[in-house]
Amino acid sequence: MSLIKNRKQIEAMHRAAKILAACHQEIGKGIRPGVTTLEIDRFVEDYLSRHGATAEQKGYMGYPYATCTSVNDVICHGMPGKHPLKEGDLLTVDFVVNKDGWLADSAWSYGVGRIPPSTRRLMRTALLSLLAGIRQAKPGNRIGHISHAIQTTAENGGYSVVRQFIGHGIGQRIHEPPSVPHSGPVESGKILREGMVITIEPILTAGSSEFKLDRDGWTARTADGCLSAQYEHTVAILRNGPLVLTKQ
Template sequence: MALIKSREEILHMHRAGKLLAACHREIAGRIRPGATTLEIDRFVEKYLERLGATPEQKGYMGYPFATCASVNDVICHGMPNDTPLKEGDILTVDMVVNLDGWLADSAWSYPVGKITSQAQSLLQATMDALLEGIRQAKVGNRIGHISHAIQTFAESRGYAVVRQFIGHGIGRRIHEEPAVPHFGPQNSGEMLEEGMVLTIEPMLTTGSWRARIDPDGWTARTVDGSLSAQYEHTIAITRNGPLVLTEQ
């Protein structure tokens, strides 16, 4: 059962979301060939500290970093490292911001320098799939309306939707009910109610939707080495439609 947030609680989450969006804008200017994901991670931690926030991921189930940094065939939960980014890479940075006890969660995929047309098309389709899902996040619909819209759009463009990793409710904890798959039948899942706050975070690939986990226990890759991208927003269900709390 989803936890319903009051208008005031959503305002708290919106403040966290605005801070997170500002951090992503700063990150965008730091992604270039030769930069490392570990440098970006350290910047994020210092940036949040300066503004009175903390990275909720750090320490979560033992995860040691402020961000997840996923390059090329890494779907999600990539661990920052000191390997320089290369021209043509695509990098997804995912983070959860805690501001005064309330959370916001957003992932963004970035081109590193000039990328191929295939990679650019994947980024655009993944962003568009997220927007298709958000449009369905309204009172009276079901979770399945979001799921089905994303899957239908992605597959119509020739992309696969990763199934092992899904969206979720969020509030004072990273993962709350309800689960938000990015695939499945339309009339499935919990009914959407005013005051729900969810993450919608489709991960698309140019090949198989299946993932494998690296020996580090975190890094999830496509089984066939195909490219993957992800975009994620935290959204609130309101009587006036979806409110994006992490808008850039």
């Protein structure tokens, strides 16, 4: 596996990414109180099938679903279920699309119905943190430039960054080098090179960054029960700067 993708390989990943981004837009239209996360999961799997793609994470290390659906205090890897979403819930939907052997990965947070201003502010800061990191994803910078920009934006907003879950390289496998932490000093990490494709996926919490794992072995939730929000894009490092493949 090569850290560097050529133009045709990036174009192939972009095709997967466009399907993923369009699917997220459709998800957003259907989220409302009463909908279950299992219904969302089934919608995603059907949507991908109709567009000639598959959900890469289904079966990955035994994971049984097409999506991770994380509600309120769940940080990530929440399993879809039959419990209906409620007014004011905060939902993150994360999935990986495989189109002709090439992958794209994106997570997005959604408010369910009317959400309180505090939840909206957490979501906005999480998105701003992602965008701050993306701006630093250019050749010659270190991964630490991304990490530091995310951490600074989050902490200036009064939020914590979950350090244990990080971004990564991606291509024909979900997880490839390099690792992309969402906190740390500017001088840390590998130097970014043209042709790298990475995920940037900060998770912010309204309280402590500590987490606990449910008995299912997948669901990670905040230790203090505070809300969590996450946004993620797959980003190609090009000569003139970052190209967000999963842009909606």
